[in-house]
Amino acid sequence: MAELLSLEEAVGRLVHDGDTVALEGFTHLIPVAAGQEIIRQGRRGLTLVRMTPDIVYDQLIGAGCASKLVFSWGGNPGVGSLHRFRDAVQHDWPVPLEIEEHSHAGMANRYVAGASGLPFAVLRGYTGTDLPAQTETIRPITCPFTGERLTAVPALNPDVTIVHAQRADRSGNVQMWGITGVQKEAVLAAKRSIVTVEEIVDELEPRPGAVVLPAWVVSAVAEVPGGAKPSYAAGYYERDNSAYQAWDEIGRDREEFTKWLNELKGVKA
Amino acid sequence: MAELLSLEEAVGRLVHDGDTVALEGFTHLIPVAAGQEIIRQGRRGLTLVRMTPDIVYDQLIGAGCASKLVFSWGGNPGVGSLHRFRDAVQHDWPVPLEIEEHSHAGMANRYVAGASGLPFAVLRGYTGTDLPAQTETIRPITCPFTGERLTAVPALNPDVTIVHAQRADRSGNVQMWGITGVQKEAVLAAKRSIVTVEEIVDELEPRPGAVVLPAWVVSAVAEVPGGAKPSYAAGYYERDNSAYQAWDEIGRDREEFTKWLNELKGVKA
Amino acid sequence: MSTDYTADEMMSIAAARALGDGMSCFVGIGLPSKAANLARRAHAPNLTLIYESGCLGAKPSHLPLSIGDGELADTADAVVSVPEVFNYWLQPGRIDVGFLGAAQLDKFGNINTTVIGSDYHDPKVRLPGAGGAPEIAASCGEVFIVLRQSPRAFVEKVDFVTSFGHGTGKGDREKLGLPGKGPTLVVTDLGLMRPDPETAELTLTELHPGVELDQAVKATGWTLKVADDLKVTPAPTEQELTVLRELEKA
């Protein structure tokens, strides 16, 4: 049953060195504040999982929190590359970063398998591409009825999944709407979960297109207004496109990045 | 792209003798009027598919439309048995009825596979039960990563799926809400589909919990107010529990049933 | 007098008592649904009810007639699709208790709701079939079963295993890799049975007040074993009866 905690407490209790951690979000509702709290608390050796690692993953990687990234598309959406990610892959800076690379369809199905308590998922995917040669977690499987060859991918079951949502009630039931991506699956696939929300309300009135995560599948809820900035939260604030552009300059340069990182950590000190 | 047709025309054009036909609905929004139109038009040799065949399936079976039933729970919900179904299975009346029997989890996953363009689905199911010994479409499958044994079931891809929904717009986009069961999957899995609706409106205003089927995955929409009676349509009418009870008396007796059937057909003559 | 009660009322109340507050329960229709709704009203306000129609956290104000009543959707925390309720909610073992009925039950807690008679293709009675039960029985943390006791219903060996209980005895579930504990409690109109810790055979552990041991033995189609410390179920309280009767009236 979900506990209402501060973000600091939630990350402190639920995210440990060496954990496999998914901070999910598909352009919308990215749990940026939670990612930066992980940096502040200095976690190390994380296996980070996300379909679309963007600037908060660039920050986590640049800060040396991660030793591995499992992903399907790593970029600064609408801007370009993730320079800290590139620097880690190409020059082991600040620490080496192992990668496990999939397609979106594969990653989405890995979360579905995880949420479903199955060890693997089946899809029509990766055929003819060079990905299976590089990624051990893509294997063939044969249909027991038709003999047809398909592709299997193993379940993803993060130690902890973190997502951001618009609202929770005081019991910890969570409501999100708009583009909700793979967040339900990522939370249900995880052993533990943290949801940061724009606000905690007395009652979650029903809304079109809303996804509800009952309190009994969430470990902790933390009220963090603006916790998805510079991404957006439908009904609350718009995407700050200039912040994504500005990140390109910061992320491009180790010194600039280090300055940014010290400031981030300084915020707490 | 969905055509707006009369129910008579839609069934006439899209449901053929020998077809595999799914009329789906989970207590709510049962496409009863469409099932009775199939009886009126005298279809024969149908393979009927449904998770929860209830009284409209009893009627189709008693009328001799079906040669096979694929299902997971056949009963008159809240009342008892389906006597026409029993009579067909136990005494071949009016024609023999072959059965292919699954669990709900299996059937639901068969539709999911069908909707997903996959030949099969994987689940943790049927273990230890006597169902696999009777049902050829339940087979073991091994996880290519863990070696674990699981169960595979083949995709269901009906020739035509029929569902009932609350609304469609004039372009044929369909909206349903409340308990929507496996209807989206059943429509997406089918080669053709008919949706009967309570009303056709100018615009589908967004509603909490609504499922939308875009017009381009529906073959025909027919406006049939009350088309789910005696089941219910949330926002339109309640379930007529007495009609389900009354069916017990009619369905129990071949003569009573035949009288009922003649009346149904007479309605059209 | 208000503490007069029927055997059916005793059964529903005893079944309801087994559900603790804060648990999650996958609810079969009929007797299980009555017991689960009674529990939520009487002593377990935070019991989460899950129905296979896709209703998570339903809080019906009156007893639903089917697993798909509109009231279940209207009062639910979330309504999800039927594939989702089985795949994301039941299958991973998130749900504490599966609460099931049965047409036939055998001494190892195996359930038959498929056919009566030994020939599947030429049955004496064709029953409705499996529904959600096989996977509920497999995947929930534990399984409670509620049904009226009679020698026709309580048989040595079921004609057809629709839902696996303890198979042919202790250890069979583990051999098959079934995650849940399987049936841990059977509630009838006469008393309670639980699997023997050594053999998994259903054993009478409690009689309802006023029921003779002999009645329970005669209403069982196998030689019923009786626990050494056979107890008597506490009689329904006035509050339990009041809540049950209000629920049935509403």
Add this chain to the structure above:
Amino acid sequence: MSTDYTADEMMSIAAARALGDGMSCFVGIGLPSKAANLARRAHAPNLTLIYESGCLGAKPSHLPLSIGDGELADTADAVVSVPEVFNYWLQPGRIDVGFLGAAQLDKFGNINTTVIGSDYHDPKVRLPGAGGAPEIAASCGEVFIVLRQSPRAFVEKVDFVTSFGHGTGKGDREKLGLPGKGPTLVVTDLGLMRPDPETAELTLTELHPGVELDQAVKATGWTLKVADDLKVTPAPTEQELTVLRELEKA
């Protein structure tokens, strides 16, 4: 004069023209999204746009910056989960056209968005990766690709096959059992290429007005074949340019 236009404008307009009214199109971000939105405004009001963020039938009033803009969800016929968009909508082959960009493209229409350089583990340039493209390229009825032409982008053989086009030539897709036709059109700032019907090698079939053949040949990293009946793309109409410029401004 209003019929002056840039090479990029010509590219977007030529790409948009390829999308017919009533089609469904799985839209990649960037140039494909611009072309698809232009088509919907200019000549194909019933073009259904599908974005991998789960937006089915999006009708954005301005150009989305990412595949997950709020505008896409607000204007969509339905917003579904990301697993659903890939499993229920893309995978079964319901979608007519997949519209993709590329970092590198080879003469058989194979796409690379993973790494530049021959060593995956020590790349010259690490690109963003696959995203939805491998399955879009596999499952859509056909694939259109739009990107600016240069010898670095148009290579004899891609360093990494992220998304399969025609492999090593005609018949490779059939051998692998890929359902869609694969790339049928490449639109660049210089002209159009289509796979040769015999060999599946990308062949120049149209030059944009004012572009010399030599420019196109020099901007291609393989020995570019030219169709016997090489045509000239019709110049953008005033209406096309007006709509495109409004779209970019909005």
